[in-house]
Amino acid sequence: MKKDIQIPEVENVFMAVVKEYNEEFQCDDWNVYLVNDGDKALEMAIIVSKGYDEDKLIETSVMRKTIQELPANSFAKVELVQEELFKLTNFFNTSFFIGNTMYDKKYVFEKNTIKEGALRRIKQLGKDGIVAK
Numbered sequence: 001m002k003k004d005i006q007i008p009e010v011e012n013v014f015m016a017v018v019k020e021y022n023e024e025f026q027c028d029d030w031n032v033y034l035v036n037d038g039d040k041a042l043e044m045a046i047i048v049s050k051g052y053d054e055d056k057l058i059e060t061s062v063m064r065k066t067i068q069e070l071p072a073n074s075f076a077k078v079e080l081v082q083e084e085l086f087k088l089t090n091f092f093n094t095s096f097f098i099g100n101t102m103y104d105k106k107y108v109f110e111k112n113t114i115k116e117g118a119l120r121r122i123k124q125l126g127k128d129g130i131v132a133k
Contacts, residue, residue: 007104012038015092015107016122017081017114018129030083030114034067034094035075035124042070045096047078051088053111058088070096075125086114092132107132 014035022029032049036042045067052059067076081090090109095102109132119128 007102010094010103010105012036013042013094013096013103013105015078015094015132016125016129017109017132018122018125018127019116019119020127030081030086032078032081032092033075033125033129034070034078035122036070036072037124038098039072040098041072042067042096042098044068045070045094048093049079049091051085051090053088060085060088067096073124081114087111090114109133 014037016033016035018031018033020029020031021027034042034045034047047065047067049063049065050060063079065078067078070076078092089111092107093104094107095104097103109130114130118130120130121127122129122131
């Protein structure tokens with residue numbers, strides 16, 4: 001039964017949007033990263049993302065990404081986000097295993113919060129970005 005399923009709180013794992021220079025296309029890109037700041041590897045991470053604006057009844061298509069293993073104290077690029085989507089609320093549902101335990105968390109970037117003025121240094125990435133709530 002559902003009430004018997006225990007999903008513990010996620011710690012030391014977060015999503016961040018980072019502004020990076022793309023050498024190939026000679027422009028700035030905004031990329032989303034999954035960061036594992038814990039001391040154990042994440043296994044079978046599944047990330048489902050979508051952007052929406054409830055007021056204007058706008059939503060993007062659903063994107064899915066799988067990361068088989070994300071070692072301890074590491075990160076992985078999940079996807080490129082186009083600047084046009086910053087006016088929407090963007091969420092990333094993330095599920096993964098540590099050992100035999102399943103974890104699940106929804107990370108949200110509220111509309112208009114991804115912007116130059118909100119960039120802060122993310123030490124785990126060594127880059128400037130915005131961490132999801």
